[in-house]
Amino acid sequence: MATRTDAPTRREQILKEAARLFAERGFHGVGVDEIGAAVGISGPGLYRHFAGKDAMLAELLVGISEQLLRGGERRAAEAGGSPGAALDSLIEGHIDFALDDRPLITLHDRELDRLRDSDRKLVRSLQRRYVELWVTAVRGVYPTLPEMEARASVHAVFGLLNSTPHLGRPGTLPGREGMADLLRRLAHGALAAAGGGSSPSRGSLPAP
Amino acid sequence: MATRTDAPTRREQILKEAARLFAERGFHGVGVDEIGAAVGISGPGLYRHFAGKDAMLAELLVGISEQLLRGGERRAAEAGGSPGAALDSLIEGHIDFALDDRPLITLHDRELDRLRDSDRKLVRSLQRRYVELWVTAVRGVYPTLPEMEARASVHAVFGLLNSTPHLGRPGTLPGREGMADLLRRLAHGALAAAGGGSSPSRGSLPAP
DNA sequence: GACACACGTTAACGCTCACTAACAGTGGGA
DNA sequence: TCCCACTGTTAGTGAGCGTTAACGTGTGTC
Numbered sequence: 199m200a201t202r203t204d205a206p207t208r209r210e211q212i213l214k215e216a217a218r219l220f221a222e223r224g225f226h227g228v229g230v231d232e233i234g235a236a237v238g239i240s241g242p243g244l245y246r247h248f249a250g251k252d253a254m255l256a257e258l259l260v261g262i263s264e265q266l267l268r269g270g271e272r273r274a275a276e277a278g279g280s281p282g283a284a285l286d287s288l289i290e291g292h293i294d295f296a297l298d299d300r301p302l303i304t305l306h307d308r309e310l311d312r313l314r315d316s317d318r319k320l321v322r323s324l325q326r327r328y329v330e331l332w333v334t335a336v337r338g339v340y341p342t343l344p345e346m347e348a349r350a351s352v353h354a355v356f357g358l359l360n361s362t363p364h365l366g367r368p369g370t371l372p373g374r375e376g377m378a379d380l381l382r383r384l385a386h387g388a389l390a391a392a393g394g395g396s397s398p399s400r401g402s403l404p405a406p
Numbered sequence: 407m408a409t410r411t412d413a414p415t416r417r418e419q420i421l422k423e424a425a426r427l428f429a430e431r432g433f434h435g436v437g438v439d440e441i442g443a444a445v446g447i448s449g450p451g452l453y454r455h456f457a458g459k460d461a462m463l464a465e466l467l468v469g470i471s472e473q474l475l476r477g478g479e480r481r482a483a484e485a486g487g488s489p490g491a492a493l494d495s496l497i498e499g500h501i502d503f504a505l506d507d508r509p510l511i512t513l514h515d516r517e518l519d520r521l522r523d524s525d526r527k528l529v530r531s532l533q534r535r536y537v538e539l540w541v542t543a544v545r546g547v548y549p550t551l552p553e554m555e556a557r558a559s560v561h562a563v564f565g566l567l568n569s570t571p572h573l574g575r576p577g578t579l580p581g582r583e584g585m586a587d588l589l590r591r592l593a594h595g596a597l598a599a600a601g602g603g604s605s606p607s608r609g610s611l612p613a614p
Numbered sequence: 615g616a617c618a619c620a621c622g623t624t625a626a627c628g629c630t631c632a633c634t635a636a637c638a639g640t641g642g643g644a
Numbered sequence: 645t646c647c648c649a650c651t652g653t654t655a656g657t658g659a660g661c662g663t664t665a666a667c668g669t670g671t672g673t674c
Contacts, residue, residue: 208651224519230632243653350585354592361564364515376554376555384559384563387597391591438663447623448623451622453664454621455621
């Protein structure tokens with residue numbers, strides 16, 4: 199995928215600021231005037247770009263879910279049949295997402311029920327497919343882990359990785375690289391413990 | 407502590423239903439009429455029991471934080487200086503809380519910023535003390551783990567344990583006992599991996 | 615019986631806020 | 645030059661909703 203170098207369009211600016219504001223104060227806690235002000239126009243001007251406030255939220259949530267799923271599918275495919283490599287890569291990708299797109303993570307599991315039925319179903323379906331991607335990788339590495347437990351473990355690991363939003367004041371926690379490293383260890387450790395601990399299939403753990 | 411057998415007071419009914427509704431649809435997503443209806447009275451009738459909608463939320467959040475902290479302090483004290491026993495007990499307590507008081511967990515990290523400044527500061531302070539309780543226990547068991555990493559790991563484990571709210575449809579996940587067991591393994595596994603993995607102090611892991 | 619008090623009710627007020635109406639500047643293409 | 649699509653503005657509207665007012669009713673107490 200080519201990295202973008204051109205300037206963001208107004209729509210993109212709006213989405214970005216809206217995501218930040220929604221994450222900070224919740225969907226209902228942010229007014230359209232405020233979103234407009236964040237991109238230098240005034241409230242009603244937004245309606246030249248979006249049908250309404252709901253439409254912004256919908257586009258954000260669908261976009262996140264699609265991005266997560268596409269990224270996951272790509273990583274799983276690139277692992278070329280090695281469950282260990284797939285799981286490593288999924289964890290890596292999710293960590294990047296959690297650390298770099300914190301506001302979106304927050305939105306993702308906080309405002310889902312504000313969506314129209316059809317949009318909510320779409321997001322749920324994308325989420326489910328992403329989870330199943332993980333479940334497949336986890337069960338590839340830990341074949342003795344029952345499917346239900348694997349699914350629950352995956353949810354739990356998402357909670358673990360997504361914990362970055364609830365942080366304390368800066369300075370009391372490691373920087374980005376340190377956090378990425380730590381989260382990686384935590385996630386692998388949790389899954390290994392769930393999977394029986396003693397016998398992961400080859401390829402899952404980095405060489406000592 | 408004696409278990410209550412007497413009927414819940416109206417205030418308690420209201421708090422319980424409000425917690426459920428707030429967790430389901432968010433603070434702003436629930437009207438006072440709806441809360442009233444949930445306990446069989448009509449909207450404004452609530453004002454005989456609470457100063458306002460905000461007051462309900464404040465009482466809920468402060469109550470949760472206090473309950474968590476008190477429980478944690480009690481467990482840490484009962485461990486009698488053994489960091490391993492303390493950590494085990496803290497994990498156990500938090501799992502019980504996450505499984506039994508799901509709506510409160512959701513509220514706890516979703517609606518904190520809706521509080522008045524003084525209440526928010528109080529809740530934050532209680533939370534911080536609870537975290538530090540954990541950090542102490544974790545560093546007792548894994549003395550080589552730097553404080554910052556221990557704190558981040560604790561936040562992450564909270565995210566892991568609190569993941570029960572984001573579950574799929576029933577039937578796709580283990581029951582209560584299975585979940586408790588799984589969460590226990592996940593949490594211990596994560597912390598062990600963060601703490602260096604190979605050398606926890608004695609008393610932290612159950613005998614094989 | 616009368617008074618007080620706890621606990622509800624319905625009606626109405628007032629504020630916030632998403633959204634619409636009406637209007638205006640800017641710039642590229644015929 | 646004229647036109648028109650695009651993008652923005654300010655003023656206003658209407659709905660939702662938290663809150664208050666005013667009023668009723670049962671229950672225990674002197």
